[in-house]
Amino acid sequence: MKKLFVPLFLFVSLSASAQNNAAKKIVSDKADALESKIIAWRRDFHEHPELGNREVRTSAIIAKHLQALGITVQTGIATTGVVGILKGGLPGPVVALRADMDALPVIERVNLPFASKVKTQYNGNEVGVMHSCGHDSHMAILMGVAEVLSSMKKDLRGTVKFIFQPAEEGAPTGEKGGAEEMVKQGVMENPKVDVIFGLHINSQTEVGKIVYRPGGTMAGVKDLQITVKGRSAHGAYPWSSVDPIVVSAQIITSLQSIVSRNINVTENPAVVTIGVINGGSRFNIIPESVKMQGTVRYFTDGDEKLITENVKRIATKTAEAYGATAEVMIPFSNKYPVTFNDIALTAKMLPTLEATAGKENVLLRPPVTGAEDFSFYQQKVPGIFFFLGGMPKGGNSITAPSHHTPDFYLDESGFTLGVKALCNLTLDYMAGKGK
Template identity: 75%
Template sequence: MKKICLIAFSLLSINSIAQQSPLRSQVAKKADAIEQKVITWRRDFHQHPELGNQEVRTSGIIAQHLKSLGIEVTTGVAKTGVVGILKGGKPGPVVALRADMDGLPVTERVDVPFASKVKTQYNGQEVGVMHACGHDSHMAILMGVAEVLASMKKDIPGTVKFIFQPAEESVPPGEEGGAELMVKEGVLENPKVEAIFGLHINSQTEVGNVTYRPGGTMAAVNDMKITVTGRQAHGAYPWSSVDPIVVSAQIVNSLQTIVSRNLNVTENPGVVTIGAINGGVRSNIIPEKVEMLGTVRNLSKEDELMFIDRIKTIVTKTAEAGGATAEIKIPYTHRYPVTFNNLALTEKMLPSMQATAGTDHVLLKPPVTGAEDFSFYQEKVPGLFVFLGGMPKGKDPVKAPSHHTPDFYLDESGFVLGVKLLANLTLDYMAIKK
């Protein structure tokens, strides 16, 4: 009976989308017409990247574009964020679309005319700045969506909220930012958002393809700081010490047993990584203290809580067994929830994705242990977050430069599909809700 209902519901969704076909045809034509504008915007953003909470030039360009379209604009949201509201000519639900704006402290090596030459200070160091994760394309795509939908305003059965978000890549310790702050400042209210859509371009997925996953699609992340305190001694007389280096080594090894022995790996993946360990100043002194920094990734709330509990137990008890003490802060500077695609919403919108990209080009993907703060919106309202191909056709994904690297590269021919996808998801959702 349940299967029959699901089939009937899917047919209802497809029929509703079919009724929206006049608007779908308009979207396709209008998106194709502004493809070069989208690429030009992206290249400008790419050449002038800004780090999180510093996107002043970027947000100014976005706000000016939205105002030129007759969209109601609010600036300074969560420091540098921009929110645009487009009220359609017909009543209907409020749908939000989100793009992130910040670049990364990465020095670009890609040989393109619009390569970034920007330098800035980050954590006390001079660094290059680069859009090494595709946020430049996300902004350009959403600006294109805004232009397409604004030109169809009288036919839109609902309201569209365009969210241009700063600081997705997190901010320095002590600062607030990103989606969490936007939610705190009420971005999903006034008018109240009913559903939210977002996309992320992927440099290792071929142009023309869209990938998605119902449920947990990107991991929850908690960073952590572990401080192990022992007793300092001469390196020649270790029996006089409580060696925090040995204890720390045992902690690092024992933490890996959480994945191998506590996590049900048939259901969800998980990661515990120690990325930094610091202690001591010379070869013949056993130090008093060791500090470690790490990251924890999970695909469900239950696994996240289990990992945190086991980490605390392993750290404190291993230290105690070695005669040392340990302090753990988790999260240390940040936490993102699981990026969880609402199951019912994903099912409703699958026909829309397939109609836009072609059934053979909409692919189910495995979960990934990277994280996304789009998850903060999904904690409040049903959301769907999908991936857009940005790798040149025929290229080997293994050899394509990955995100967050100096050689990160995108094929710009895939951007127009992103414009069509977000516009159609919006209009098709509104059609289904009639």
């Protein structure tokens, strides 16, 4: 009778696989058990929102929670940022997980017992403050992930770095902040991060679903400012003027031809939007100047260059044709790179998302022309940024209140899926690197 020979590495591989499956069962059970705590954290953050670089109460709660879990904590990074470092009991890679903390200057209209009543000063005006983009849920989910993974510390094959970031929506005027500043202050070093994962809740994706895209998933963005200078005159005598309002109108209209006539939209979408136009002080006075501000979105370096050059040319040459001048600043105050999901990493980790949510619940999505400063981390290491469903089951994605609006609403029953997804991505990546 022949002896059966099985290579030793196969036993090792099977053992590691079994251990990883057992770990995922632990993750699922612990995440479910934490659901009420996660929801409570989210509701507390929602009721007490803070604007970018002002997340003092928020960051203190997060730091206290991480410290209670035995996680090494760093505070005050990029103003109010918090970083927790959890070193596992086994050697392996460093996996970073990120959540953003800031709210928006929006007055809440949703009738909830934990609705925000907070008001504060923003750019010299009194404003309401609301978590109208879901960052409250991101923080609560990552706090849950920290609790789950810290309970498995001795079996972790590497280190987890929990990044709680301020000012994702942009720092206040005259200040620095967000992911760019976190990176500059060394958040991806000591220990050096190998890979990063992040999620964003989506109020127009059904709860229980995860949506993703390899490659360019969210747009690169630059803001712009155009100042048109003409010659003032009485509104009754326009022939004495060089009217910057008429010139600005022509510029705005012509800018729309950049996307419709210069960008191959079958390959990548793009956007040119003017959102602010200011000029004049009285109905019968033609002003001397008009100032416009807007945003451009793109998915490739080539499209970024094309749009930038065309904005400058259209503005300056149109103004010149009317006898005026135009000064173009692009970017004006901020620029985010494309949020680019590493293609090889996405392919490698897709089975993890499918196993966590169910293959039928993990959906490929088109590019999103919104922007995310998670992209600054992805410039340093491979990363994946995916979307988590937050719309009630059976809801209409078209009519569901969108992000950044007073009626923004989330179904909290999907939060534990976010916890499980981030935990399992961490465990599977560590297991893969450890083989």
